[in-house]
Amino acid sequence: xDVPEPVLWDTVLEERKASIITKGKQKKHLKxxxxxxxxxxxxxxxxxxxxxxVLNPVTDAIHLVHGPIGCASYTxxxxxxxxxxxxxxxxxxxxxxxxxxxIFGGENKLARAIDELVAKYPAKVVFVYATCIVGVIGDDLxxxxxxxxxxxxxxxxxxxxxxxxxxxxxxxxxxxxxxxxLIQPGELSSAxxxxxxxxxxxxxxxxxxxxxxNYLKQVGIEVNVAFTGDSNYKALKNATRASLNVIQCAGSxxxxxxxxxxxxxxxxxxISFLGLEDTATSLRKIAAHFGDExxxxxxxxxxxxxxxxxxxxxxxxRQRLQGKKAAIYVGGGFKAISLIKxxxxxxxxVVMIGTQTGRKEEYQTINDLVDEGxxxxxxxxxxxxxxxxxxxxxxLLVGGVKERPLAYKLGIAFIxxxxxxxxxxxxxxGAVNLAKEVYSTLxxxxxxxV
Amino acid sequence: MERxxxxxxxxxxxxxxxxxxxxxxxxxxxxxxxxxxxxxxxxQGCATYMRRHMAEHFNEPVDVASSSLNExxxxxxxxxxxxxGLDNVIKAYRPGVVGILTTCLAExxxxxxxxxxxxxxxxxxxxxLPVVTVNSPGYGGTHTEGYWLTLRRIVTKLxxxxxxxxxxxxxxxxxxxxxxxxxxxxxxxMQVEYVxxxxxxxxxxxxxxxxxxxxxxxxxxxxxxxxxxxAAATIQFGLTVDDSMSPGKYLESEFGVPLYNLPLPxxxxxxxxxxxxxxxxxxxxxxxxxxxxxxxxxDCMIDSHKYNAQGSSVIFGEPENVYGxxxxxxxxxxxxxxxxxxxxxxxxxxxxxxxxxxxxxxxxVITEADFTTIRQKSRGRANIAIGSSDGRYxxxxxxxxxxxYGFPIHDRTGGQRLLxxxxxGTTMFLDRVTNTLLEYKHxxxxxxxxxxxxxxxxxGQEFSAESCGEHYVMFMPSDVKQ
Ligand code: SF4
Numbered sequence: 001x002d003v004p005e006p007v008l009w010d011t012v013l014e015e016r017k018a019s020i021i022t023k024g025k026q027k028k029h030l031k032x033x034x035x036x037x038x039x040x041x042x043x044x045x046x047x048x049x050x051x052x053x054v055l056n057p058v059t060d061a062i063h064l065v066h067g068p069i070g071c072a073s074y075t076x077x078x079x080x081x082x083x084x085x086x087x088x089x090x091x092x093x094x095x096x097x098x099x100x101x102x103i104f105g106g107e108n109k110l111a112r113a114i115d116e117l118v119a120k121y122p123a124k125v126v127f128v129y130a131t132c133i134v135g136v137i138g139d140d141l142x143x144x145x146x147x148x149x150x151x152x153x154x155x156x157x158x159x160x161x162x163x164x165x166x167x168x169x170x171x172x173x174x175x176x177x178x179x180x181x182l183i184q185p186g187e188l189s190s191a192x193x194x195x196x197x198x199x200x201x202x203x204x205x206x207x208x209x210x211x212x213x214n215y216l217k218q219v220g221i222e223v224n225v226a227f228t229g230d231s232n233y234k235a236l237k238n239a240t241r242a243s244l245n246v247i248q249c250a251g252s253x254x255x256x257x258x259x260x261x262x263x264x265x266x267x268x269x270x271i272s273f274l275g276l277e278d279t280a281t282s283l284r285k286i287a288a289h290f291g292d293e294x295x296x297x298x299x300x301x302x303x304x305x306x307x308x309x310x311x312x313x314x315x316x317x318r319q320r321l322q323g324k325k326a327a328i329y330v331g332g333g334f335k336a337i338s339l340i341k342x343x344x345x346x347x348x349x350v351v352m353i354g355t356q357t358g359r360k361e362e363y364q365t366i367n368d369l370v371d372e373g374x375x376x377x378x379x380x381x382x383x384x385x386x387x388x389x390x391x392x393x394x395x396l397l398v399g400g401v402k403e404r405p406l407a408y409k410l411g412i413a414f415i416x417x418x419x420x421x422x423x424x425x426x427x428x429x430g431a432v433n434l435a436k437e438v439y440s441t442l443x444x445x446x447x448x449x450v
Numbered sequence: 451m452e453r454x455x456x457x458x459x460x461x462x463x464x465x466x467x468x469x470x471x472x473x474x475x476x477x478x479x480x481x482x483x484x485x486x487x488x489x490x491x492x493x494q495g496c497a498t499y500m501r502r503h504m505a506e507h508f509n510e511p512v513d514v515a516s517s518s519l520n521e522x523x524x525x526x527x528x529x530x531x532x533x534x535g536l537d538n539v540i541k542a543y544r545p546g547v548v549g550i551l552t553t554c555l556a557e558x559x560x561x562x563x564x565x566x567x568x569x570x571x572x573x574x575x576x577x578x579l580p581v582v583t584v585n586s587p588g589y590g591g592t593h594t595e596g597y598w599l600t601l602r603r604i605v606t607k608l609x610x611x612x613x614x615x616x617x618x619x620x621x622x623x624x625x626x627x628x629x630x631x632x633x634x635x636x637x638x639x640m641q642v643e644y645v646x647x648x649x650x651x652x653x654x655x656x657x658x659x660x661x662x663x664x665x666x667x668x669x670x671x672x673x674x675x676x677x678x679x680x681a682a683a684t685i686q687f688g689l690t691v692d693d694s695m696s697p698g699k700y701l702e703s704e705f706g707v708p709l710y711n712l713p714l715p716x717x718x719x720x721x722x723x724x725x726x727x728x729x730x731x732x733x734x735x736x737x738x739x740x741x742x743x744x745x746x747x748x749d750c751m752i753d754s755h756k757y758n759a760q761g762s763s764v765i766f767g768e769p770e771n772v773y774g775x776x777x778x779x780x781x782x783x784x785x786x787x788x789x790x791x792x793x794x795x796x797x798x799x800x801x802x803x804x805x806x807x808x809x810x811x812x813x814x815v816i817t818e819a820d821f822t823t824i825r826q827k828s829r830g831r832a833n834i835a836i837g838s839s840d841g842r843y844x845x846x847x848x849x850x851x852x853x854x855y856g857f858p859i860h861d862r863t864g865g866q867r868l869l870x871x872x873x874x875g876t877t878m879f880l881d882r883v884t885n886t887l888l889e890y891k892h893x894x895x896x897x898x899x900x901x902x903x904x905x906x907x908x909x910g911q912e913f914s915a916e917s918c919g920e921h922y923v924m925f926m927p928s929d930v931k932q
């Protein structure tokens with residue numbers, strides 16, 4: 001058979017058209033938060049994946065995947081979340097369901113698995129993740145967990161993350177539900193403390209949480225616990241002692257913040273520690289919330305000091321990167337929004353932007369931020385990414401592991417903005433790291449040869 | 451030899467999996483067909499995970515569609531999703547052949563992909579589009595079983611009783627694109643006309659080229675697969691493969707194509723087997739180039755043998771690959787102390803029994819292994835690990851350096867370019883192993899000598915006969931068979 005000529009795609013599949021807009025050209029709203037279209041090679045992961053991303057950084061928990069082996073295999077220690085204590089979270093435990101379990105049910109195996117793990121590893125909490133088939137074969141996760149909790153006198157929390165029931169965002173919610181169960185205050189819980197916050201939606205990738213914690217400490221604010229970067233059972237148990245929740249990754253954590261407000265009257269703020277501008281604004285916002293003059297003064301000092309350090313470096317990069325065009329395709333809306341601003345700081349325009357699971361409000365913000373003519377798309381696939389990057393003349397793509405080889409094959413520079421990266425992108429240091437990475441890929445000599 | 455009765459299975463937890471699931475292997479096999487596209491019938495996540503895993507190993511875009519089953523599809527059947535998925539895949543990719551794989555979910559809700567796909571082809575009037583279906587629930591086996599079963603299904607679906615011809619079928623296990631290219635080079639040097647299945651040497655390791663093609667060039671031609679039924683012989687590097695999943699076996703029983711089941715050509719003896727068979731089948735002489743490569747391998751083995759004598763290896767991965775590595779290690783005195791696979795493979799056990807009987811060192815063989823068990827068994831016994839990057843905790847937690855081989859390799863670049871088969875490939879493989887032993891030795895010997903002997907100046911200190919000063923080298927005397 002002859003190899004057919006490559007087809008230039010001037011059309012996008014009909015079912016996908018409502019999820020792609022060009023700013024300024026159409027009045028219509030972008031369709032988002034819907035199921036992926038079959039056969040479209042979506043870049044999205046599943047409910048279980050969303051739940052695992054959010055919960056996995058709880059360092060001293062047993063993370064047990066109730067399901068067949070693949071699900072546990074593909075998610076074993078692939079995230080760059082760091083721990084200052086236990087390393088237990090870096091294991092992927094699975095009940096490794098087999099054919100006979102699918103036929104006869106996996107409840108007994110699950111109960112025995114919990115017994116075994118609890119006997120072997122000292123942990124105060126076990127998260128049991130449901131995968132696709134658990135619901136279908138009729139296992140009563142709730143009941144098994146309850147019985148195990150009673151037997152071992154620890155917390156065994158089911159995570160309702162069956163893969164087909166929605167997308168990654170549904171998994172975030174399942175994780176938040178699990179966390180809400182964990183943080184219920186006991187009788188001995190003390191009252192909220194002043195100038196103390198919880199930091200939601202940071203997973204301590206490459207130590208990002210530590211960076212922000214240090215800033216806050218310097219200005220006189222204590223971080224009670226992060227959800228969930230470098231967190232542990234004890235710290236999470238005391239979560240209700242904070243007097244404010246700040247949310248970095250809204251996509252995964254806004255629901256938790258809302259619930260904590262309802263249940264425990266803890267107010268919340270949306271912030272972002274990605275990029276110079278957002279970092280400074282966020283520090284000011286937190287200080288303003290507490291209304292403490294000395295904190296505010298220290299925040300200004302810190303911003304001035306840190307900005308002075310990084311400004312010349314960023315200027316150097318901006319001169320070299322000015323006028324380049326970036327395409328962005330990341331998991332959540334919060335990251336995408338931050339990136340638009342960060343790129344602006346180093347002189348780069350965004351010509352295409354999309355997310356896997358962005359929410360309506362986030363797409364509205366994106367639409368407000370980007371220039372006319374920028375393509376905005378939800379739940380894109382490789383064909384669309386290829387088409388719009390080439391059409392828009394993008395020099396650079398920001399994405400995850402799956403998008404990287406596509407960019408490279410197209411001769412386009414690439415930035416990893418994924419959970420498994422090994423360098424921090426938060427705070428003032430992070431702003432420099434991003435600029436450095438952009439420079440290292442955009443200005444690499446290799447492009448001269450292709 | 452010590453035997454571990456499938457440890458992972460007699461308890462109820464798998465701690466850090468040493469294998470992936472069935473559809474993953476199926477994707478790999480399908481990616482070796484010309485102009486192919488795959489759709490996975492199940493929830494979106496399965497396809498995405500596998501794509502991510504493959505993209506990171508091969509550094510290639512790996513497009514795999516999903517029928518994106520949702521709640522509705524799970525309750526009322528996923529037929530509509532699968533058909534719509536096929537529509538979109540065909541529209542966007544215009545494939546020459548489509549592979550359909552199932553997942554845990556699709557199998558559990560009882561989807562009949564055969565019926566659905568046949569109906570689909572009829573409805574859309576595209577009966578000439580070859581579609582190969584494979585029932586591959588994730589819980590049905592590892593990616594290795596998925597790989598072989600898919601190959602068997604491909605051959606069953608496409609191969610015909612054609613006129614007898616002189617080509618030889620070559621069926622390969624999951625090896626690197628570089629390895630596939632090396633086998634093709636050897637076949638060319640031996641002037642063999644062949645059909646190699648599956649050939650993902652180009653599709654999963656393509657050169658930088660413009661314009662970009664959604665479906666990469668290369669792969670086994672469908673017409674060639676059709677003609678496999680009339681081939682002179684089949685060489686299958688599938689010693690460990692169960693007959694029920696063996697494509698070579700099918701060709702033999704269905705079309706009478708004689709099957710030569712060989713081990714992967716890794717190591718001197720196993721490569722000899724391959725070359726000698728080619729000589730026998732073709733009547734051609736051994737080309738000087740290959741003879742020289744063999745000589746260089748022997749030279750390399752002699753050069754390195756004393757360094758290698760200090761190695762005690764833990765070897766893990768897919769059965770076929772593990773068998774090849776064990777053979778190289780035995781030939782070079784890097785005696786295995788632990789050999790493990792995530793598969794439940796009885797053939798491998800038997801084969802290893804025969805192989806390890808002459809090893810002077812006790813070896814633990816584990817099937818259905820997980821990494822916590824492998825670590826436990828290797829602790830204090832092995833000083834070099836050989837396998838995929840999933841074995842990285844052996845280094846991180848046990849201090850055993852890891853030579854990366856197999857699939858997946860995620861923490862190093864160039865997994866697709868690792869060459870390990872044939873005389874030349876074995877030489878390169880062996881150098882990687884020896885050099886890792888040397889690097890480790892050079893890094894540690896100053897400190898270990900100091901720790902062992904410096905305090906020896908103190909009065910009254912005595913050395914035991916075993917204090918060669920390198921406590922991390924050589925197998926422990928306790929490991930030597932009596
Ligand atoms: S084990 Fe089953 S559900 Fe999990 S990824 Fe594999 S096919 Fe999908």
